[in-house]
Amino acid sequence: MEYLPLFANLRRRTVLVVGGGHVAARKIELLMRTGAQIRVVARELCPQLTGIINNRDINWLGPIFEPAMLDEVFLVIAATDDAELNARVYKCADERHTLVNVVDEQQNCSFIFPSIVDRSPIIVAISSSGKAPVLARIIREQIESMLPMFLGTMATIAGTWRSRIKQYICNMAGRRSFWEKAFNGSFANMVAQGKLEQAEQELEYQLYNCPSQSGNVALVGAGPGDSGLLTLRGLQLMQQADVVLYDYLVNPEIIDLVRRDADRVCVGKRVGEHSMPQAEINRLLVKLAQQGKNVVRLKGGDPFIFGRGGEELQEVAAAGISFQVVPGITAAAGATAYAGIPLTHREYAQSVTFITGHPRDDGDFIDWPSLARCNQTLVVYMGVMKAAVINRKLVAHGRAPQTPVAVISRGTYTDQKVLIGTLEQLEMLALQALPPALLVIGDVVALSHEINWFGQENLIA
Secondary structure: OOOOOOOOOOOOOEEEEEOOOHHHHHHHHHHHOOOOEEEEEOOOOOHHHHHHHHHOOOEEEEOOOOHHHHOOOOEEEEOOOOHHHHHHHHHHHHHOOOEEEEOOOHHHOOOOOOEEEEEOOEEEEEOOOOOOHHHHHHHHHHHHHHOOOOHHHHHHHHHHHHHHHHHHOOOHHHHHHHHHHHHOOHHHHHHHOOOHHHHHHHHHHHHHOOOOOOOEEEEEEOEOOOHHHOOHHHHHHHHHOOEEEEOOOOOHHHHOOOOOOOEEEEOOEEOOEEOOOHHHHHHHHHHHHHOOOEEEEEEOEOOOOOOOHHHHHHHHHHOOOEEEEEOOOOHHHHHHHHOOOOOOEOOOEOEEEEEEOOOOOOOOOOOHHHHOOOOEEEEEEOOHHHHHHHHHHHHHOOOOOOOEEEEEEOOOOOOOEEEEEEHHHHHHHHHOOOOOEEEEEOHHHHHHHHHOOOOOOOEEO
16 A cells, blocks of 8 residues: 555644645635635736635735745645746655645655545545546546435434434444444435435434334336436445346346345336236335335336336335335437437427327227327337327328338347338338337437437438
């Protein structure tokens, strides 16, 4: 280990910054967040730094660095373009055994700045020991995506309760178990939703009453296919899950992002076959949560758009179980974007309508005259089997047979296939499509030849 990582308390400690440019300003902005007493030495100040000094309690000592300025200073930063001055600052500080950092000159540093993920009071620091700062930054960005913003709030609340928990739960193992359940259970969910008062009430209940065995359910949209379209919040919950119930339509690459020791249960449905009836999925969600588990229900696309997410949460809510919803990019938005088809366009479509080609067996009323209107885009989910009916009904109610259509197969996947034709060719196009497939009907489809950007060229019928 070349450097020992430390977290220094700079509140009310003096820090000297030599330099008045943009780099110095960035360092000062970071130091201001720590409550340090900042002194600046610089021949001239950049506008950003001038504004900071005019509006903050920062002391500008003047243009010339003098060794005496290091007296009673806790640490020093040199950020000038004068190599001789930087070396002098380092030498003087080192002789006084004062920590010093010369920006971008590792040989003149007794400490270095790490890349920081700030979820105060939770702080994560990443360093490459000065060898590869860009790599450290890339790692920081990856960690940023994994840590939700509410972590700091949760840690702050936990800090105010720490002494009470310690008084009531005497042994360390018991306290550890209490906090593990809190940080992975209803308390954490309430903080994530901004329900801070209820979150503290939950902590109090868990502390002074028999701990509830009920877990929680998170309904998460996995997006249309491409794993890069999964939301950060969805990924965070998948990393916290005890069990994940997922559909066939979820990309296996996304399933691989689930916490390794979580149970994974496929409950997905395909056209013509059901691995698990919907009522049984609903009951399983309740059963698992009542066992005290963190349950993620992972659904392709968005769970509230033809995903039966509402039905599942009705049963969860009726059982009194805590739940939350993480939206996903629905197939209509994702697949059409990857096919170069804008759903709306000022010249071609002023509205868009999503419908399912697989309605309830007891018969839903479909307003075909409204669906057949011009100047709108119609997107049909699960419509391959009903393509002939859709064609016939739309034409019968006034939609032109030459209206452009697209059948998008495996949208956003690397093997995405887009078949382009006209409404009268819809059935023929649908028969050529591999599931899952999406039907898009409207004049905007004609724009795909101009702005298609992803994967292979669209195929014209």
